[in-house]
Amino acid sequence: MALWLILIxxxxxxxxxxxxRLVLASFQEPDSGRLTLAxxxxxxxxxxxxxxxxxxxxxxTGVALLAGMFGVPIAWAISRTDMxxxxxxxxxxxxxxxxxxxxxxxxxxxxxxxxxxxxxKVWMAATGAGHGILNVYSMAGLIVVVAVASFPYxxxxxxxxxxxxxxxxxxxxxxxxxxxxxxxxxxxxxxxLPAMIGGLIVSFLEAIALFGAPALIALxxxxxxxxxxxxxxxxxxxxxxxxxxxxxxxxxxxVLMFALQRSLLGRRGYVAVxxxxxxxxxxxxxGWRWAMLGxxxxxxxxxxxxxxxxxxxxxxxxxxxxxxxxxxxxxxxxRYILFEQTQAQHAILNTFLYAGASAFAAIALSLxxxxxxxxxxxxxxxxxxLLCMAPFVIPGVxxxxxxxxxxxxxxxxxxxxxxxxxxxxxxxxxxxxxxASAAGLRSINPEMEEAVRNLGGGRLAAIRTVLxxxxxxxxxxxxxxxxxxxxxxxxxxxFLVGPHTRVISVMLFDLSEEGNFEVLSALGAVLLLATIAIxxxxxxxxxxxxxxxxx
Amino acid sequence: xxxxxxxTTDIGHYVYLKEKALLDKYVPENAGKVLxxxxxxxxxxxxxxxxxxxxxxxxxxxxxxxxxxxKNWTGLxxxxxxxxxxxxxxxxxxxxxxxxxxxxxxxxxxxxxxLARNNPQIGRSINDTVTMLNAGERLIAGTGPVxxxxxxxxxxNPLAMIYPTDGTVLIIAPSGIMKGAKHPNAARLxxxxxxxxxxxxxxxDHFNESLRPEVAPPPGVTSAKDVRTIRPxxxxxxxxxxxxIRQWRDTFGV
Numbered sequence: 001m002a003l004w005l006i007l008i009x010x011x012x013x014x015x016x017x018x019x020x021r022l023v024l025a026s027f028q029e030p031d032s033g034r035l036t037l038a039x040x041x042x043x044x045x046x047x048x049x050x051x052x053x054x055x056x057x058x059x060x061t062g063v064a065l066l067a068g069m070f071g072v073p074i075a076w077a078i079s080r081t082d083m084x085x086x087x088x089x090x091x092x093x094x095x096x097x098x099x100x101x102x103x104x105x106x107x108x109x110x111x112x113x114x115x116x117x118x119x120x121k122v123w124m125a126a127t128g129a130g131h132g133i134l135n136v137y138s139m140a141g142l143i144v145v146v147a148v149a150s151f152p153y154x155x156x157x158x159x160x161x162x163x164x165x166x167x168x169x170x171x172x173x174x175x176x177x178x179x180x181x182x183x184x185x186x187x188x189x190x191x192x193l194p195a196m197i198g199g200l201i202v203s204f205l206e207a208i209a210l211f212g213a214p215a216l217i218a219l220x221x222x223x224x225x226x227x228x229x230x231x232x233x234x235x236x237x238x239x240x241x242x243x244x245x246x247x248x249x250x251x252x253x254x255v256l257m258f259a260l261q262r263s264l265l266g267r268r269g270y271v272a273v274x275x276x277x278x279x280x281x282x283x284x285x286x287g288w289r290w291a292m293l294g295x296x297x298x299x300x301x302x303x304x305x306x307x308x309x310x311x312x313x314x315x316x317x318x319x320x321x322x323x324x325x326x327x328x329x330x331x332x333x334x335r336y337i338l339f340e341q342t343q344a345q346h347a348i349l350n351t352f353l354y355a356g357a358s359a360f361a362a363i364a365l366s367l368x369x370x371x372x373x374x375x376x377x378x379x380x381x382x383x384x385x386l387l388c389m390a391p392f393v394i395p396g397v398x399x400x401x402x403x404x405x406x407x408x409x410x411x412x413x414x415x416x417x418x419x420x421x422x423x424x425x426x427x428x429x430x431x432x433x434x435x436a437s438a439a440g441l442r443s444i445n446p447e448m449e450e451a452v453r454n455l456g457g458g459r460l461a462a463i464r465t466v467l468x469x470x471x472x473x474x475x476x477x478x479x480x481x482x483x484x485x486x487x488x489x490x491x492x493x494x495f496l497v498g499p500h501t502r503v504i505s506v507m508l509f510d511l512s513e514e515g516n517f518e519v520l521s522a523l524g525a526v527l528l529l530a531t532i533a534i535x536x537x538x539x540x541x542x543x544x545x546x547x548x549x550x551x
Numbered sequence: 552x553x554x555x556x557x558x559t560t561d562i563g564h565y566v567y568l569k570e571k572a573l574l575d576k577y578v579p580e581n582a583g584k585v586l587x588x589x590x591x592x593x594x595x596x597x598x599x600x601x602x603x604x605x606x607x608x609x610x611x612x613x614x615x616x617x618x619x620x621x622k623n624w625t626g627l628x629x630x631x632x633x634x635x636x637x638x639x640x641x642x643x644x645x646x647x648x649x650x651x652x653x654x655x656x657x658x659x660x661x662x663x664x665x666l667a668r669n670n671p672q673i674g675r676s677i678n679d680t681v682t683m684l685n686a687g688e689r690l691i692a693g694t695g696p697v698x699x700x701x702x703x704x705x706x707x708n709p710l711a712m713i714y715p716t717d718g719t720v721l722i723i724a725p726s727g728i729m730k731g732a733k734h735p736n737a738a739r740l741x742x743x744x745x746x747x748x749x750x751x752x753x754x755x756d757h758f759n760e761s762l763r764p765e766v767a768p769p770p771g772v773t774s775a776k777d778v779r780t781i782r783p784x785x786x787x788x789x790x791x792x793x794x795x796i797r798q799w800r801d802t803f804g805v
Binding site for chain 2: 110113222328
């Protein structure tokens, strides 16, 4: 019991402290600290500010829907069907996840810029048209750019959950006469609805909190979203209190999203992993498997292959503006980063160290909290769940300021240390870890733990011997879901890095501000390769799916 | 106090710090040896110009001939440049903010209203304009950072600068020693170094301005002392920056 209380205290410390400071700041006057409502009046009194909120909602909804359209079919195809080339598609999906959204945005600007985008140029050459058809500088363009970076969330959640569903219920439906489509839409997908919705919600929240990609695309498109609008509040003179007030509705949105998820799922049972054993068989699609592969490849082309092609061209180029030319090729950019620029070497090491540590911390904490909530070990457990979800909806910029205020000054004095970055990342990605843990836990029937306890084991024994192995793949997925965004996290890192704790994302950002795209692309390529290698290793370590009979 | 020497690109910071008595007075020997345009920004010797850059008009040489490019700032408002110009944003870039202040001083806000009619592409940093030119998205960098552009051109990108006849905007970036610095002697030595010929050679190798008369820019690169430069005063920067950012938002919508 004491263990649970300690964990709950840790959660309160990590999440509640910065957020309480934020809420308090929103009601305070800048210099005197007196309580006032003026910040809210100023933050919401102007039309442009309100329009930015609407734009963010539009962006979030569009991204969630598009990411769902990309992620769910691919997850289903990989988990339940005999589509070929699964390993390759999996690798591509991780590639999409590893590419930081603003790196993808830069690639897409080169591909779909209205005047000089490669795709537009190809169109103009092929059809003789006077101008291109794609314009990345638009809300639609931004939605696509963010969705191709976010759909892996939906994929991983849905895939992990589908992996745990045995075929017996599908068999039952089939025996009763249902066709393939009816089974899929009537039985299989509804069973993983919590995971799917979890993924959609995470995509939505990530989209509205992003800063890098909107800064690159929305500003030239002449519209603001909440994150770019918040940056304005941090211009000189800094208006932290107004920013805090402006950030409050985002918190309200989380509450709404959470309530939505609960009401949608209602009281239907989602237990699909019971103690009675079962196998998972692949559905034979026949000729349709090539159609599924085609769809998956199309998504991968949009999210990975096209942007990477463009960025690789820059990484190997002496001068990126000169395009493809044999005399434009060079390895100098890679040599510069890997051997000559000492800061880059430190940054690469730091990035993976901090990301790994945060991932472990986030998974451990969120699993514990999810267990407490799911099994209702304490009263008000739903408030804990809300605390776990809340950080994700605060834009990284604002969350970082909260951390800075809470942890940087004495008595902790953590500014410029590795600890503050790890703490910040852990808190920032707690919602993802929690959603994955909760979705995984929700699909496991408590009867197996009860069996352990009937035989004399305690709760911890039940978790160790039954729950953890069952959740292995879910947890591995969740670990990666925290590790990888942590390697590319920019908005909170940029406020907290010190001279000895620089990370790759901040370096990439600095390089983009300098316009040094050749070195930026080379560094991005290094990041991508290293992260994919680590991810492949992680999957190998986790082991095979225990339910798949035969192989 | 966590730092000994502070270097930024906004002279307004030093006006503020000097007011709050947070800067230490120290006049380096080298202070009298820099070019005239970089001397005497603070008669009390609490901060000195340690780096400088210029903003001119950049253009894509693969798509535009030098003869056709605009020759001065007002040329940017010519309707033939509609949809062709890239700019930075004063809210994100101190350089661009200073440029906006300077041109407002020269031509009033009507200049920007006319510029807005040409539908320029607005990025964040002043270096975003170089990116847009390299990508081929836009032809002209209305706020063209000379250092970044020439550095990019040296790598082979198709860029060149026009130094406007009504004046190239000069950005000066000061440094100062903080009061209570933990290493005051090292700080003073560093200030000396920043103003030395050796430091200027490093600046010049990276296409920034040289502060010393004896260090010349590489061939083909124009130096600030060879063109007509214009800039706002420290006072104008401190007072005017928030105002122009607001005006920019109203005119350009973002």
